[in-house]
Amino acid sequence: MIEIRQLTGDDWAIYRDVRLAALTDAPYAFASTVEREAAFDEWQWRAQLDRATWFVALDGPAALPVGLVGGFAEDDSADLHLIGMWVRGEVRGRGVAGGLVQRFLGWAAGQRPAGVVLWVADGNDRAQAFYRRYGFAATGRRQPLPSNPSVGEEKWRLPLG
Ligand SMILES: CC(C)(COP(=O)(O)OP(=O)(O)OC[C@H]1O[C@@H](n2cnc3c(N)ncnc32)[C@H](O)[C@@H]1OP(=O)(O)O)[C@@H](O)C(=O)NCCC(=O)NCCS
Known part of the structure; x- marks a missing residue:
């Protein structure tokens, strides 16, 4: 049984653990x-939680964190950014990522954005297939992946409303 819940500043240690697990597992992303x-x-860690709204997926009675997604609004854009999407390898393909995105989109709808944008690295075919399923499409806007500038990344967008 997976529970998805929004993190508050006092959840900073949960956020730290799942975020470091994500960065360790998928540095290419x-x-x-x-x-x-x-x-x-x-x-x-608390500042990171203040800067964006984060949702964590917790698995079973032990509430093991198995997924994460965040979102924030930029001052100069009518779009929301989706960031930090990650699901633990053992539970991929089982709807956890879909649950996180649905929860994210429910939260996003309340902000009435024009759309949702995200950056996805070249070669991250699984993430691209996942985002495509939810209606995101490549915009053609490209930049180097900040953590590894030898790889490119592209902005994808889901129009809303
Ligand atoms: C991106 C991520 C959250 C998606 O979660 P998931 O549980 O893997 O997603 P799903 O299995 O529901 O969907 C993945 C899609 O990719 C497809 N897929 C699986 N392996 C693939 C591969 N090697 N190449 C291309 N597509 C692949 C699946 O068939 C599915 O597409 P479909 O629904 O059209 O059949 C997860 O894979 C992850 O955490 N990846 C590492 C971190 C990451 O890349 N984050 C994104 C940052 S932008």
């Missing part, structure tokens, strides 16, 4: 690195 974030102290 993220703009940041485990080396950078492993050095964060409590106040930096």
Whole structure:
């Protein structure tokens, strides 16, 4: 049984553990690195939770964190950003990622954005297939992946409303 819930600042240690697990597991997918974030102290983790709204997927009675997604609004855009999407390898393909995105979109709808945008790395075919299923499409806007500039990433967008 998977529960998805929104994290608050007091959940910073849960967020730290699942975020570091994500960065360790899938460095090819993220703009940041485990080396950078492993050095964060409590106040930096709390600041990350303040800067974006985060949802965690918790599995079973032990509430093992198995997935994460975050979102934030930029001042200069009518779109929301989806960030940090990750599901633990053992539970991929079982609807956890879909549950996280549905929860994210429910939260997003309340903000009435024009759309949802995200960056996805070249070659991350599984993530691209996943996002396509939810209606996201490549925009053609490209940049180097900040954590590994030898790889490109592309902005994808889901129009809303
Ligand atoms: C991206 C992620 C959250 C998706 O969760 P998931 O449980 O794997 O997603 P699903 O299994 O529901 O969907 C994956 C899709 O990719 C397809 N797929 C699986 N393996 C694939 C592969 N090697 N190449 C291409 N497509 C693949 C699946 O068939 C499915 O597509 P379909 O629904 O059209 O059949 C998860 O894979 C993950 O955490 N990846 C590592 C971190 C990451 O890449 N995050 C995204 C950052 S932008």
